[in-house]
Amino acid sequence: MITTRQLVRRFGDQEAVAGVDLDVPAGEIYGFLGPNGAGKSTTVRMLCTLLSITGGEATVAGFDVATQPGEVRLRIGVALQEASLDPKQTGRELLNLHARLYGLSKSDATRRVAELERLVDIGDALDRRIGGYSGGMRRRLDLAASLLHEPNILFLDEPTTGLDPVSRAAVWEEVRRLNTELGMIIFLTTQYLEEADELAHRVGIINDGKIVAEGTPAELKRRVGADVVVASISGDATAACAALRDVDGVSSVEQHGDELTIAVDDGPALLSPVAVALSSQNVKVLGLTLRTPTLDDVFLDVTGNRMKASAA
Amino acid sequence: MTATTPTNPIAIYARRAESAVTLARPSGLVRNVRTVQGDYKAFQLPSAVIFAVTGISRAGSLVMDIQDGYFDRLLLTPVRRIALLLGLLAADLVQTILLTIPVIGVALAIGVRFDTGILGIVVFILMASLWAIAFSGFIYAIALKTGSPTAVGQSFILFFPFAFLTTSSVPQSVMTGWLAAVVPWNPLTYLFEGFRSLVTGGWEARPLLVGFLAIAGTATVSMSVCMATLRGRVKRG
Numbered sequence: 001m002i003t004t005r006q007l008v009r010r011f012g013d014q015e016a017v018a019g020v021d022l023d024v025p026a027g028e029i030y031g032f033l034g035p036n037g038a039g040k041s042t043t044v045r046m047l048c049t050l051l052s053i054t055g056g057e058a059t060v061a062g063f064d065v066a067t068q069p070g071e072v073r074l075r076i077g078v079a080l081q082e083a084s085l086d087p088k089q090t091g092r093e094l095l096n097l098h099a100r101l102y103g104l105s106k107s108d109a110t111r112r113v114a115e116l117e118r119l120v121d122i123g124d125a126l127d128r129r130i131g132g133y134s135g136g137m138r139r140r141l142d143l144a145a146s147l148l149h150e151p152n153i154l155f156l157d158e159p160t161t162g163l164d165p166v167s168r169a170a171v172w173e174e175v176r177r178l179n180t181e182l183g184m185i186i187f188l189t190t191q192y193l194e195e196a197d198e199l200a201h202r203v204g205i206i207n208d209g210k211i212v213a214e215g216t217p218a219e220l221k222r223r224v225g226a227d228v229v230v231a232s233i234s235g236d237a238t239a240a241c242a243a244l245r246d247v248d249g250v251s252s253v254e255q256h257g258d259e260l261t262i263a264v265d266d267g268p269a270l271l272s273p274v275a276v277a278l279s280s281q282n283v284k285v286l287g288l289t290l291r292t293p294t295l296d297d298v299f300l301d302v303t304g305n306r307m308k309a310s311a312a
Numbered sequence: 313m314t315a316t317t318p319t320n321p322i323a324i325y326a327r328r329a330e331s332a333v334t335l336a337r338p339s340g341l342v343r344n345v346r347t348v349q350g351d352y353k354a355f356q357l358p359s360a361v362i363f364a365v366t367g368i369s370r371a372g373s374l375v376m377d378i379q380d381g382y383f384d385r386l387l388l389t390p391v392r393r394i395a396l397l398l399g400l401l402a403a404d405l406v407q408t409i410l411l412t413i414p415v416i417g418v419a420l421a422i423g424v425r426f427d428t429g430i431l432g433i434v435v436f437i438l439m440a441s442l443w444a445i446a447f448s449g450f451i452y453a454i455a456l457k458t459g460s461p462t463a464v465g466q467s468f469i470l471f472f473p474f475a476f477l478t479t480s481s482v483p484q485s486v487m488t489g490w491l492a493a494v495v496p497w498n499p500l501t502y503l504f505e506g507f508r509s510l511v512t513g514g515w516e517a518r519p520l521l522v523g524f525l526a527i528a529g530t531a532t533v534s535m536s537v538c539m540a541t542l543r544g545r546v547k548r549g
Binding site: 074076101102 | 391546
């Protein structure tokens, strides 16, 4: 499992991670969300032993990342955001090299590479130089390289960024398989909220170096409200917000430019009162949509901003 | 044999040395070079070899690995940090040996003879390669500290004070003033002493021992700096 207590990382005077507490139990897929610069990559780099911690403590797979980094490295697999692969090697050479770096014998390395060929799924290209691979092929090879030593915990840093829908679906399927069949803990950072919603058992949202929300996707969405009404308007948005907050059944109103996100207890019943409240303020309603809350609504609720990239 | 104006390939460096001597002479730092006795080609061979191999390293590749994240991937493996450097140094060692051999070949072709024979040539190549490895520790430290190809490219400048404030172009006996005072503090002075003993002095224990100690001392400092920089890289991310 992964445990942190008051984990801190400072860069000079700046506190990039400001007291993060995490508890990720065995068998869980944990989605770690946050805007750029929120501290999620710094947290992951500390947990992976790539960056020393400034304060607090962290254990991964039962070992302290500060005092037992070698033990941690043996038990984790990491696929970083940029698939960092040597373009001059063939895919097979890279996998064999990494298998040997993890201490696998030659025969074990050959066996593991053969097992992972299905995941890589690039056919004959496995014996061609990586320099000629597409982004999707690199990602899959990177993921395979991180699984060679059969780790207990897998850190995936934005694993599907830049992938086409088919490749993305293949990665999602593999993540689920690793979790369900092998019981592997998956620590997933992603900018695609749909990805976290689809895969993660629990989600943590980090902002300004602190965890601002944590729970199952359903719990987090319930926190926003049963339903969400999204109104696109032109006119005095501030007055409209004030009027909407006075409507019975409206739990919160967030303004984001000309878009108002209104969390309500009963969407179908409150659609009409919301429209009336808006028209009473003489604002022009350009669109009114009723939907169930998404993690993006949760993100807006706890950070005050929407995630910039969300195109899964 | 009195030193003469060199006219062979090896003397590219000798010409450079002459320039240094020309600069140094008016300031009274060097006596008349023409009083130097011996084979000047043989005298200059160590300089040619040292200039050929010093700065040879895979620090440029290391910087690329740092920039594209491949070095992080290696750091994530349970391999010891020192092993990541030793792998690079082992490759450097092979390259410096391959670079030293043709320089010595040219020297032999133009008439330089080793008083210590074939074994002396082998020891000469070994010394040159070990020196290159020892010095490369500084370059790797710069690569790890900065992650910048420009900084690595300019790191050879570090070598200049070592290269010219020593006996690379003239013997210590003809130096005067502050130059004579500085030269004994330069490890290269003792390295040159060891090299030259192999070429023109025959088997002498003291200069060889001092030469290898100079390499060991340089390596101790450079590799300590390098490992500290590697640890610092993980500390600061």
